Amino acid sequence: MNNVSVIPLQVSEDFKNQYFNFFYEVAKEAFEAAKQESGIKRYMTKKEACSFIGISFNHFQKLEALGLPTIQIGGKILVDREDIIKFLNQQKSVLSNMK
Known part of the structure; x- marks a missing residue:
């Protein structure tokens, strides 16, 4: 039921860094928005x-x-x-x- 297939994917270091930075910024923005909504200055x-x-x-x-x-x-x-x-x-x- 939990059959998982793994497909190796090769990407450049630059792509990895851009991917990481993109998701880091998205998470950071979400965290900041949550802090603002919490009312804590x-x-x-x-x-x-x-x-x-x-x-x-x-x-x-x-x-x-x-x-x-x-x-x-x-x-x-x-x-x-x-x-x-x-x-x-x-x-x-x-x-x-x-x-």
């Missing part, structure tokens, strides 16, 4: 970042002290969603290595 206030992570403001300040990057523009402080994700993943690695 790339740059957030500290309060929005707390809500995004699901922590209190005091705990957020502790993360800042541990090195979570923030951006100050004039009198406003913003946090990049990508920095939050990267920082939390790094902390996960640190904790895993301590076990």
Whole structure:
């Protein structure tokens, strides 16, 4: 029932690269569209970042002290969603290595 035939296909490296880049761009656009639809902004206030992570403001300040990057523009402080994700993943690695 699950008979699968394999047909070898030879293509140039250039074709492989173009094929990969095409699908990479399609996936990237779909991912970006999904992020936009989710309502999560790339740059957030500290309060929005707390809500995004699901922590209190005091705990957020502790993360800042541990090195979570923030951006100050004039009198406003913003946090990049990508920095939050990267920082939390790094902390996960640190904790895993301590076990």
